[in-house]
Amino acid sequence: MTDQERTLREKLRIKPGETIRLKDRSPRDKSLFGDEQQTKAATAALAKEIDTLQDRLYAEGSRALLVVLQGTDTSGKDGTIRGVFNATGPLGVTVHAFGPPSRLELEHDYLWRVHAACPRRGTIGIFNRSHYEDVLVGKVRKLAPEKVIEQRYEQINAFEKMLVETGTTILKFMLHISKDEQKERLQERLADPAKHWKFNPGDLEDREHWDDYQEAYEIMLHRCSTQWAPWHVIPADRKWVRNAAIATIVKATLEEMDPQYPKVSWNPGDFKVE
Amino acid sequence: MTDQERTLREKLRIKPGETIRLKDRSPRDKSLFGDEQQTKAATAALAKEIDTLQDRLYAEGSRALLVVLQGTDTSGKDGTIRGVFNATGPLGVTVHAFGPPSRLELEHDYLWRVHAACPRRGTIGIFNRSHYEDVLVGKVRKLAPEKVIEQRYEQINAFEKMLVETGTTILKFMLHISKDEQKERLQERLADPAKHWKFNPGDLEDREHWDDYQEAYEIMLHRCSTQWAPWHVIPADRKWVRNAAIATIVKATLEEMDPQYPKVSWNPGDFKVE
Numbered sequence: 001m002t003d004q005e006r007t008l009r010e011k012l013r014i015k016p017g018e019t020i021r022l023k024d025r026s027p028r029d030k031s032l033f034g035d036e037q038q039t040k041a042a043t044a045a046l047a048k049e050i051d052t053l054q055d056r057l058y059a060e061g062s063r064a065l066l067v068v069l070q071g072t073d074t075s076g077k078d079g080t081i082r083g084v085f086n087a088t089g090p091l092g093v094t095v096h097a098f099g100p101p102s103r104l105e106l107e108h109d110y111l112w113r114v115h116a117a118c119p120r121r122g123t124i125g126i127f128n129r130s131h132y133e134d135v136l137v138g139k140v141r142k143l144a145p146e147k148v149i150e151q152r153y154e155q156i157n158a159f160e161k162m163l164v165e166t167g168t169t170i171l172k173f174m175l176h177i178s179k180d181e182q183k184e185r186l187q188e189r190l191a192d193p194a195k196h197w198k199f200n201p202g203d204l205e206d207r208e209h210w211d212d213y214q215e216a217y218e219i220m221l222h223r224c225s226t227q228w229a230p231w232h233v234i235p236a237d238r239k240w241v242r243n244a245a246i247a248t249i250v251k252a253t254l255e256e257m258d259p260q261y262p263k264v265s266w267n268p269g270d271f272k273v274e
Numbered sequence: 275m276t277d278q279e280r281t282l283r284e285k286l287r288i289k290p291g292e293t294i295r296l297k298d299r300s301p302r303d304k305s306l307f308g309d310e311q312q313t314k315a316a317t318a319a320l321a322k323e324i325d326t327l328q329d330r331l332y333a334e335g336s337r338a339l340l341v342v343l344q345g346t347d348t349s350g351k352d353g354t355i356r357g358v359f360n361a362t363g364p365l366g367v368t369v370h371a372f373g374p375p376s377r378l379e380l381e382h383d384y385l386w387r388v389h390a391a392c393p394r395r396g397t398i399g400i401f402n403r404s405h406y407e408d409v410l411v412g413k414v415r416k417l418a419p420e421k422v423i424e425q426r427y428e429q430i431n432a433f434e435k436m437l438v439e440t441g442t443t444i445l446k447f448m449l450h451i452s453k454d455e456q457k458e459r460l461q462e463r464l465a466d467p468a469k470h471w472k473f474n475p476g477d478l479e480d481r482e483h484w485d486d487y488q489e490a491y492e493i494m495l496h497r498c499s500t501q502w503a504p505w506h507v508i509p510a511d512r513k514w515v516r517n518a519a520i521a522t523i524v525k526a527t528l529e530e531m532d533p534q535y536p537k538v539s540w541n542p543g544d545f546k547v548e
Contacts, residue, residue, distance in 0.1 A: 107394035109440035115389045120381035151439050158432035165425050166383035 001252040008032050009249050012232040014225035020218045020233070027178040029235040032245065039244045046247040047087035053254035054124055058092040060259040061122040064168040067250065068127045070136070071175030072213060073203040074185035076236050077128050080175065083243035084250060085126065094119060097128040110134045110152070111159055121167060131156055132172075135220050140212045153223040160229040170229035171253055173246055174217060175236040179210055275526040282306050283523050286506040288499035294492045294507070301452045303509040306519065313518045320521040321361035327528035328398055332366040334533040335396040338442040341524065342401045344410070345449030346487060347477040348459035350510050351402050354449065357517035358524060359400065368393060371402040384408045384426070385433055395441060405430055406446075409494050414486045427497040434503040444503035445527055447520055448491060449510040453484055 001009075011032065014020060033039040057063065069077045085093055096117040105113045111131055119125025135156070139149050160170055177185075186207070189199040206213065225231035232249060236242040275283075285306065288294060307313040331337065343351045359367055370391040379387045385405055393399025409430070413423050434444055451459075460481070463473040480487065499505035506523060510516040 104394075107396070108392065109437060109442070111436065111440075112389060112392065115386060118382065118386065120378075122381075148439075155432075155436040155439065158429075159436065162385065162429040162432065163383060165422075165429065166385075168383070 001255060005248050005252045008245065009232075009252060012234060012245060012249070014221050014231045014233065016225055016227050016230075018222065018225065020221045022176060022214050022218055022233070025176060025233055025235070027176045027181065027235050027237040030238055030241050032235075033241060036240055040240050043083065043240070043244045043247045044087075046244075046251045047084055049251050050084065050247065050254060051088045053251070053257075053259065054088050054092050056259040056261060057124070057254065057257070058122045059261045061262070062167065063257060063259065064119040064121055065124045065250075065254065065257070066119055066127065066163065066168050066170045067124065068130045068132065068170065068172040069175065070130060070132050070172070070217075071236065072177065072182065072210075073200075073206060074182050074189070075175035075177045076239060076242055077175060079239055080173075080242060080246055081126055081128065083239070084247045085124075088124070092122065093124045093126065095126045095128055098130055098133060111155065115159070118163060118168065131159075132220055132224070135224075136213065136216045137206075139216045139219075140206075140209050153220075156224055157226055157229075160224075160226065164228040169253060169257055171249060172225075172229060172231045173249075174221065174231060174233050175242060176233050177236045179207075181237040182207065275529060279522055279526045282519065283506075283526060286508060286519060286523070288495050288505045288507065290499055290501050290504075292496065292499065294495045296450060296488050296492055296507070299450060299507055299509070301450045301455065301509050301511040304512055304515050306509075307515060310514055314514050317357065317514070317518045317521045318361075320518075320525045321358060323525050324358065324521065324528060325362045327525070327531075327533065328362050328366050330533040330535060331398070331528065331531070332396045333535045335536070336441065337531060337533065338393040338395055339398045339524075339528065339531070340393055340401065340437065340442050340444045341398065342404045342406065342444065342446040343449065344404060344406050344447070344491075345510065346451065346456065346484075347474075347480060348456050348463070349449035349451045350513060350516055351449060353513055354447075354516060354520055355400055355402065357513070358521045359398075362398070366396060367398045367400065369400045369402055372404055372407060385429065389433070392437060392442065405433075406494055406498070409498075410487065410490045411480075413490045413493075414480075414483050427494075430498055431500055431503075434498075434500065438502040443527060443531055445523060446499075446503060446505045447523075448495065448505060448507050449516060450507050451510045453481075455511040456481065 057065065069080055071077055081095055098113070098117075101110070101113065114127075114131040117125070117127070134144075135149055135152050138144050138152075164170055186199065186203060189195040221231050221233065232245075234242050234245050331339065343354055345351055355369055372387070372391075375384070375387065388401075388405040391399070391401070408418075409423055409426050412418050412426075438444055460473065460477060463469040495505050495507065506519075508516050508519050
């Protein structure tokens with residue numbers, strides 16, 4: 001990892017126990033990167049490096065990487081996956097989107113479906129939304145009593161700790177956009193028939209609860225950014241900044257994991273293919 | 275719960291943090307019960323009460339009961355299920371036997387398959403062996419480094435705490451038999467062709483590690499009998515004592531849970547079936 005990468009990661013990472021005010025963090029911040037075109041080219045190069053590292057992770061077959069993406073509607077979760085992981089492709093990467101729980105899922109604890117979807121050894125798993133919805137929409141819309149929500153922070157920390165201790169590295173990214181930027185993106189969805197499918201009248205209801213959601217995010221970041229599974233707040237009003245930041249951290253993390261091709265027990269020189 | 279039931283439960287339950295010497299607990303103890311024939315009749319009556327309570331749990335549909343059975347080979351895990359739950363039948367009861375993990379299971383953390391098998395709301399789930407194998411055979415046969423085994427006790431406690439907080443009551447039973455009783459039961463399996471299928475030459479290997487297993491059980495009982503998910507050590511050399519003890523505790527626990535038939539929103543008198 002270069003010093004520049006380390007600095008970037010430290011700037012975006014929430015320290016365990018840190019108290020966060022999202023208003024103090026500009027979603028339009030681009031100071032971490034230079035020129036837009038150069039940064040986009042660098043991100044494309046990072047995506048290729050991620051692909052190479054993922055190939056080694058897959059061959060090694062003993063560890064996993066879990067990438068959690070959270071953010072309000074239109075914050076760019078799908079776009080991040082395209083921007084950062086499209087060079088990697090589906091062989092060793094799985095994406096799991098968590099929508100409202102099904103009837104079967106509701107018949108179990110809220111982590112049941114999450115645990116089931118955790119990436120197997122050798123792969124990268126991406127959660128497009130996650131168990132954190134249970135302390136976000138769950139809290140704002142009061143889907144569970146306050147006491148139950150309160151217990152979830154610790155339950156989630158313990159669950160993630162177990163995952164990390166058993167071989168999964170976890171990176172969590174909150175895609176931080178401004179209310180103005182969301183307005184523009186929602187209007188775009190209404191204006192473009194090819195984007196109508198992405199619009200949901202419920203998004204407007206959630207928008208009315210903007211401040212409540214921001215507060216729920218702040219509590220989540222404060223309670224659940226742990227040494228073993230850190231949260232990062234990504235300035236996401238600019239898609240190229242968002243992708244560059246996440247690609248940098250994912251690449252640096254995979255490099256630190258340093259997956260190795262397994263040693264083979266035979267000598268290639270002993271074989272001859274006729 | 276009667277005073278007698280409460281006394282029995284307290285005698286068999288391991289207090290959080292308690293240090294256990296299995297040698298101090300006789301597997302042949304029958305002092306908790308009176309006459310054998312009377313006790314057997316009482317157990318059959320308890321099994322029927324369990325069935326009634328299970329019907330209410332099923333109708334209520336909001337909570338679950340998880341019964342964990344652990345014990346060395348021939349300790350009577352299958353027999354317990356027959357003796358205590360046969361009156362209940364499969365509608366609201368599931369039994370999950372955990373054997374050696376499959377290749378897919380090994381590609382995830384050891385709690386992955388366990389979480390997946392946890393009982394859904396309204397049901398009783400019985401684990402015939404469980405995640406505790408990972409600190410029993412895992413420890414004795416050194417299937418994982420000592421440091422990894424060490425982490426598991428806390429991981430299991432946190433996992434079970436989450437299950438309890440999200441609506442599952444947990445009862446854990448260690449079926450405690452003597453080495454002499456195991457000898458007899460293994461010899462029976464060798465002598466009776468109808469029981470050959472239950473014999474496994476590996477059982478004799480495990481028998482050679484008897485003392486190591488007893489020690490691993492003692493550590494497990496000490497580390498993982500928690501306020502939220504207590505262990506009970508059941509004297510299991512006598513099958514009727516074993517079944518009576520477990521049936522008593524299961525019945526008393528379901529009674530404490532006190533599941534309720536849901537209130538209906540209509541008046542039966544308003545309807546007439548032609």
